[in-house]
Every structure is written in C-alpha cells, then in structure tokens.
Amino acid sequence: MSALYPLGLRLAGRTVVVVGGGAVAARRASSLVDAGAIVTVVAPEASAELRALLAIGAVTWRERAYLTGDLNGAWLAHTATGVPDVDALVSADAEAARIWCVNASDRHEATAWVPAVTRRDDVTVSVSTGGDPRRAMALRDAIGVAFDTGSLPLRHHRRAAGAGTVHLVGGGPGAPDLITTRGRRLLAEADVVVADRLGPRSLLRELGEDVLVIDVGKLPGHHPVPQDEINALLVEHAQAGKRVVRLKGGDPYVLGRGGEEADYCRRHGVTVEVVPGVTSAISVPAAAGIPVTHRGVANGFSVVTGHEEIAGLPGGRDHTVVLLMGVTALRGSAKALASTARGADCPVAIIEDGYGDGQRVTIGTLSNIAAQAKARGVRSPAVVVIGDVVSLSPYAEASHSQPTTTAQIPALARKATP
Template sequence: MAEHPAYPVGLRLTGRRVIVLGAGQVAQRRLPALIAAGADILLISPEATPSVEAMADAGELHWERRKYEHGDLADAWYALIATSDTAANEAASAEAETRRVWCVRSDDATAATAWTPATGRSEGVTVAILTTDRPDPRRTAAIRDAVVEGLRDGTLVAPHQRQKTPGVALVGGGPGDPDLITVRGRRLLAEADVVIADRLGPRDLLAELPPHVEVIDAAKIPYGRFMAQEAINNALIEHAKAGKSVVRLKGGDPFVFGRGMEEAQALAEAGIPCTVVPGISSSISVPGAAGIPVTHRGVAHEFTVVSGHVAPDDERSLVDWTALAKARGTLVVLMGVDKIGKIAETLIAGGRAPGTPVALVQEGTTATQRRVDATLATVAEIVTAEEVRPPAVIVIGDVVTVGPGNQR
C-alpha cells in the first residue's frame, strides 16, 4: 500500500444499494453524505445512536435491528463497516472482497479496499482530500478545512471557466466587522465585477478585492453629491445589463431598514436576475457585541426593532410609540441618535418608567466600538455630554443590566 497511492474517484450512488454495518458515532458522521448522495441505504445494527435512529424514523434509510450475517453484502455497490465487533468486521470485509464490493473499515483502514476522504463543499464544488500512502485523518481534515475556507471566503479564487451569468446580489454585510459577513456574501464579493457599497458596510473587505473590480461608493459617485435611491437602482441595472456580476454591499441585513426590497423590485421590473444574501442585523449583533442580550429568561420574552430616523411627533412616522411604551419587552432603536430625546420623552409619557435602562452602542463590532449607558430620563443629556454619534444602536429595557458585571 505504501508503494501505490489510492486512486481517487467520485461514486455516483443514487438509487444504488449501500450497506452500513454499525450505527454508532462513525455511522452517524458518514450517513448524512450517503443520504445526500441518494443512496439506497440498508443499515444493519442491533442498536443506534438517537441521531441515526431519527434518520431511520424519517425514512432516509432502512434499518434492520440485528447483527451482521453472511450474505448481507449481496447486491451492494459500497459498504461501510463500522461495528465494535472485530470478528464481524473481518467477516464482512472478507465477504466484500469476495463479492467485489468496495468497502471502508473504520477499525482497520489497512484492511479496507476503499478510504473515506475528508470532504467539504462550497457552492457546487466538492473538495475531497486523501493522503498518498495511508489515511491521516487530522492532516487531511486540516487541508480540507483550509481549502474549503479559502473557497468560501474568497481568499482562494478559482475563476469560472464558463461564462458568468450577469445579475445582482444584494449582500448583507453585517454590522461592520468584516469577519461577520456570511460565507456566501464574502464569496460573491470575491467574484464580483462591480461592487456598489454603502457607507455602513464592512469597508475593510473592499481592500481585498482584485484590482479589476470597480468599486462604487454609494455616497460619492458621478450620479450626484450623494447617491439617491433611484440613482443606486439605475447603477445596479446599468452594470448588470452591461453583462457584469454586481454586488450591492449593504450594512446589516438588506431587508432591515436597508431598502433592499426597493432595489429588488427595480431589478425585477428591469428583468435583471437578483439574489438576496441575508446579513447579520445590527439590531441583535451590536447589542450582543456589547454584552447585552436582547432577550433573557425572566427579563424579556420579546424584543421590538424600530427605526428612529423620524421623531415620534413627525407626521411621517409609522411607529405606534404609545403601544411600544406599554410593552414590557426590549426596544431596539436604529438610526435614532439625534431623535432619542424625543423618543425617550414619548415613551415616558406613554407609561415607561423614567428609570428604564438605556444603552447606546456606537460603531458596534468595530475597533472603535463604545458603549454609553443611561436611563430614559437621562439619555438625552448623556448623548449630548458624551458626544454619541451615528451609527449607534440604542437598547431600551431591563436586559441592559443583565450582562456580565451588570447583574443587580
């Protein structure tokens, strides 16, 4: 075996009989991939882990509750031998050899006719790693992880040889820390021809883009001194129609006060394919980064996220502030720093206690994050005194005091 490396091959097991002997931890790890491959799985084992039993109960495989018997491998294309009975494993391995069934053994890889590679998947690509002479699970897993992570986060870029399909991806970039963008969002960013970026998106990721990528600052482009929503829509459509792969990089989540649906509607009207990639909303991630849970057992059973970009007494406001004042849960206010005085006044007038804790987390998840605490009665004064500036997430409610070091 040391002289001849294993020959790598991909098995197409859809509808083909696969025998699995044993239903312990090894089988529990291997079965999902066999199920995903569409194999006709016969599991033979007197007992099984709860997870494996659940697979059988769901009809994903057929389970015979017994020990291995000679002849079980008849008509099999592939076998996974993973029992704790060495004699049974050896007998099943011998039967596999006789019947010319490719066989993996968990107890003795050197006696097997096949090895299971360390595998990972990323957007239509399966990475399978084998060592050349004999299995080395830790090394193959480490190499697998490095390759898959590189494909997912865009640091390992393999250009598509087929022509790209022009279109737009609305990507939620998360609250600001570049590590908090989703895997899919980062990959699409790495494959983009044009990126139209918000001021609040993870700007550090733009430095990683290849030189040929056109980056359009949504606040500073030829469309005007600031980029109005209509201009953004037009830019998305224009570049997509030019055959480009376009990413609209937005802060947080595209559909949480991000006007993502307006852009999706404009693209649909123009006949442009659109993919939406959800992002981590600052409404939950920023409080979390500051040690504030938006819910906590015995303190808050609900939380409400509200836009504070218009004051409660503004006729354009769609928020029922009176109802929010009567609610007992957590209130998270986005885009409300300059209106927090009026918001606090309205909540108190509606019934919220003046001593209700308030936390303002400025530039959350970034290197310049800071937290300022107050109460509804004092928040207007403290925001001015502490010179709190946008972007900041405001958390109102008793959850502000339950984090580490804040317990009452």
C-alpha cells in the same frame, strides 16, 4: 507503493457490485446510488443501514455469500465484508476481469481508493493521504470550513452561461467576524461588490484586485449614490453576467431598503437572494451589555428610526425602543417618548460605533440624554436604546459614579474613551 492517479468516475447507469452487508458497505452503496450507479449488494446478512437502502428500493440484494462470477458486468467493485479472505477473493476476481476494486480490508491489494470528499455547489474536493483515512477526513473537514468562511479563492474565472446574480448580504454591525459564513463565502466569490458605509468594510481589503468594488456609502443627510442608481448598478452588473454582492450593514431587511433592492432586481429579471445579517438593532445594544428583552424587565421591543413613529409605540418601559439613525432627531424623540407611559426618568443608552474602534456608551434618562449627547459630541453611527433594560448594562451601574467610560468596564471595552 506508486502514487495514485486521481480520477472522477461517471457511474450513472453503470453497474457497481458492493460485497458486504455492514455499515461501511451500506455507506459506500449509498454514495454510489447518489452518483446514479446501479448497485448490487452481495451479502448473507444486511445491517440496519443496508436495510434502509433496501426499503426504498435503491439497491438490489443478493442474499448470500459472495461467489466468483458475481462481478460479471460490473464497472467497479467494492468489497467491505470484514473477512480478509473474502475481500481477497473479490479483489483477485476483479483483477482477473479488469474491474477496478476498492478493498476495505487491504489497501495494498486495492486497485481503487475512495478519497474523503466534500462538495460545495459545483466544487468537489477529494483528499487522499496514503492510507490514513482519519487524517484525510480531518483535512477534508478543514477545507470545508475554509470554503464556508470564504477564506479560499472561490472566484469563478469562467462566466456562467446566462445572466449573473445579486446577493444582498447582511454584513452585520461592522466587525469582520460578525458576518455570516454564507455572506463571507459569497463575498469571496463576487465579481462586483457594491458596499455601504456601515458593515464589515475591512473585508473589502481582502478582495482580489480584479474585483470591482463600488462604494455607495451613505452618510446621514448626504447620499453620494442615490438609491435609484444603486438599484440600477445591481441590475446592470448582473445582466452583464457578473456575480454581484450588495454588502449591506446589519441585516438587509431592517431599515436597510433591502426589500426595495430585491424587488427592483426581480422586476428586471435578475435572480436575487437575500442573506440575513446580524442587525445593529440587537447586536449594538448587546455590545454595551443590554439585552433588548429580559424576563421580568422587558418582553418586547420596537425598532424605529425617528420620533415620527414614536406616538404609536406600544407599552411603557417594559417595551424596549431601539432607535436607528436617531442621533440628529434625538431631542425630539426623547421628548416624544417622555410624554408616553415611559416618563422622563426612563433610562436611555446611546452606543456609538458598536464593535468599532470608537465604540462609546453614554447613559442617561429621557430628560437629560439630549444634553448629554450634545456635551459628549455623540455622532452617527449610533444606536439609542430606551427602556428599563438599559439598567442591566454594566455601563449603567458605572454611570452612577460619573463619568462613564468604556475603560471602566474592561470586559466590554473596545477602546478607552474620554
């Protein structure tokens, strides 16, 4: 058989005749309706799927067997009756009238084939495999997954008309596979990426050479690019028609100033979408085996940055406290928390560089954690967890036989640390 010539059809407002009342015919009728076609179905009986289409008035039904002449005025025919003789007659009538015809029972007779299709935004992928529809569907699905996970070259090379966009993408705590699939896809489409110090920075290496990467990474106490300038950069590039991704660590709305960036963009007329991320406040404790809530141990948690907010925190050890950016002020925070209902012997964990090569866990209590952190040279980025949930960590158990190292807990180990 000679090769197929792939083609896209504009069917809006054009008549298509579908012969057959079963599930296949109904599925095809439904996608033809989606394409805007005027669909007439010829069948003595209608399946439940076809009845659903009839109920909403999407198709016209000739409730009888097919008759020569039913294709008059059609641009396309589709036969799926399950009766080879009827399908053959429809095919022959279509051929005589020069109407393209999909024939579900005989692919050699068919003058048109329906490929396996997947659509994302403005991209349509059609797969034909020469008569093996399940293979075509499997391939189509694999392409869909590759699309969603950003592993296809998705960059647009023609500027969209009008202004660009900003996506504030939560990149998660740093591991490249802890960003959402939506975030990953948007990164693959970006013209400009404005990146933080934390988050999945290894993904930046996968970007094309012509993608502009602006590193605005902040270190504690040292902000190379001030927030005002970050906001201005986002707007400037979007207004130049670019697709801008602001790649942020964790979740944009958790102590990440995402709200301010989104506000600034909107105030300057730039379309902005926030893509949630896996926050370090929950995921980094999990990397050390600590659930922030646990039935019978803690039924809530608060995420704060420093000891100023501590006085107003609810509960005792059954209300977990997660400190972000808390290393520098740890001594003061621990002291303030020890003076609440939690008490000085409340368990504390510090997890440095969660999911990174330098992941290390230090376990102590509110009375000794600052001294331990100093002795071990604890550094940012780190998440500090305070409350009884810390005792659930395998590291807490191991800490009874000091010193605690990541290597002692192989299931959780990223790297053996001294």
